[in-house]
Structure formats: C-alpha cells, structure tokens
Amino acid sequence: MNIGKMIANKRKELGFTQQALAEKLNVSFQAVSKWENGTSYPDVTLLPSLAAVLNVSIDSLLGYPSQSITDYDKRYKSEGYYWGLAPNHLCYEMMRLKPPTRPYKVLDIGCGEGKDAVFLARNGYHVTAFDISEQGLCKARELSDRCGVEIHFFKADVRDFRIETDYDIIFSSGVFHYIPAELRWRVIENLKTHTTINGIHVINVFVRKPFIPLPPDIEESEISAGDWRSGELFTYYHDWLFRKNEERIFDCNSGGIPHKHCMDVLIAEKI
Ligand SMILES: C[S@@+](CC[C@H](N)C(=O)[O-])C[C@H]1O[C@@H](n2cnc3c(N)ncnc32)[C@H](O)[C@@H]1O
Incomplete structure (x- = not known):
C-alpha cells in the first residue's frame, strides 16, 4: 500500500x-x-x-513490513522451543487473581511460540494471541494442536494494532519495550478501554537504570523504540487498582556474556 x-x-x-x-x-x-x-x-x-x-x-x-525489525523469526526457526515450554510465573499469579471459574477472555500480546497462551487455554481460559513473528505463530499453532486446545492466533504489530472487542485479561511478557515512546500512551489507552470492569492487565517491561549498562545483545529495534523509564509503566495505570507493582533487577547470560536487566512488573485491575 x-x-x-x-x-x-x-x-x-x-x-x-x-x-x-x-x-x-x-x-x-x-x-x-x-x-x-x-x-x-x-x-x-x-x-x-x-x-x-x-x-x-x-x-x-x-x-x-514490521517484522523486519526483530530477529525473532530466526530464533524461532531453531529446533525446540526458544523460550522453553514452562509457563511464565505471571500466569500463575494471574490465575490466582482470576481463577477460570468461567471462560475469561484473554489476549496474549507478543505470544512468541505460544507457551503461555497454550497453558492458559489448557486451564480453561478463552485465549486470543498475536505476535509479529510468523515463525513463532507457526510453532504456537503446532503446540496448541498438540495440546488439543483452540486458540485464535494471528499476526499483528502491537505498535499499530487496535482492539475492538473487550477482554477480561490482557497479558504481555517481554514485548512492551518494542513500543516507541510516542505510541505508548495510545496503545495502552486502547487496551485499557477494551478491558471489562474488574478485568486485569498483566504486563512486564524492561526498563533502563543509569547504573546498569546496556545488555550486549540488545536489538536495534529495542534501542530505536527508546528506553522505558523506571516506573513509567505504572503511570499509564494511575487510575487502576494495582494488584502488583514491582521492579526487579536480575542476572542474564543471553549472548554468552553475563549482564543484568531491570524489569517493571504490573498487575492492575480496572475498577
Ligand atoms: C521476549 S519475546 C517474548 C515472547 C513471549 N511473550 C514469551 O514470554 O515467551 C518477545 C516477543 O515479542 C514479539 N514482538 C516483537 N515486536 C513485536 C511487535 N511490534 N508486535 C508484536 N509482537 C512483537 C517477538 O516476535 C517475540 O515473540
């Protein structure tokens, strides 16, 4: 076009x-x-x-085409599951807050190879999931078929995707740092608007701390999106109830060089 x-x-x-x-x-x-x-x-x-x-x-x-910005397609071409198959611990925290007493509608943004989406679907949630990587989606579909769960997977870019239907739970792990600073407010506002009352957002994002050097394997797309300031994620949710807000620094060995990351984690409920 x-x-x-x-x-x-x-x-x-x-x-x-x-x-x-x-x-x-x-x-x-x-x-x-x-x-x-x-x-x-x-x-x-x-x-x-x-x-x-x-x-x-x-x-x-x-x-x-937005997928040119990440090399996830390459990573997901490897044998096996790049991120493993164990669900993110945030899935359990989410389930404690919103146990699947009814088929809550979940949107997993940047679902990668689908481990969390499939885990949640197996536990009775009604899951929709998207990612920018076709290769990741391909593996996610295989995984859901193998596990016998139905998930609506599709390809989209979080930076210009706008939801039109409401969800009870929006889940996104390790993805929001791809959203450039000038689009963050709009993207998040759209997600908040399309969340049911008492629905929750479960989100983590890498943030910069002046005393932590940039990771050696940082991608160009992450740099061009601009740093997330420490605490910035929480500010977009000032009008929601915080169920969890935490900042943690952890060690990482990706790329074979030991380094540190700082991550902000938020679980917020729409009141
Ligand atoms: C660190 S991985 C996390 C994958 C998954 N959430 C997990 O925890 O296993 C980041 C994911 O974000 C996806 N991604 C990167 N930029 C994106 C964008 N603009 N829109 C949608 N997904 C994107 C990548 O393809 C990748 O699957």
Missing part, C-alpha cells in the same frame, strides 16, 4: 476530515489531499507527528 492510501485509510478509521488532520499537523488541507491522491509526499520531518496522530508506526506508514 502506498503512503497516500495508508494516510487516507487511517484518517478515515479515526473519523478525521482532511481539514482536521491538516490542523493537527499545522499544514493546509490541500497538502493532505495531495498526499492522499499521490501527487505529493509528506515532508520527512512531519513523519513522526503524522505517525503519532494516525496511531501507527513510521514503519507501517511507509509500508515496511
């Missing part, structure tokens, strides 16, 4: 007129009209604000 069509589609999705979009960007409506009919292109200096106003990443605005 070309950039003009992308601008027109996103603008209409958001219900903006050309004039309204032009005002937000401080350009004339004729300029917007020209972009949309392909007779000119927006200036590169406008791209960050254009992407932010239209709720998309610059990559997708320019028509680049």
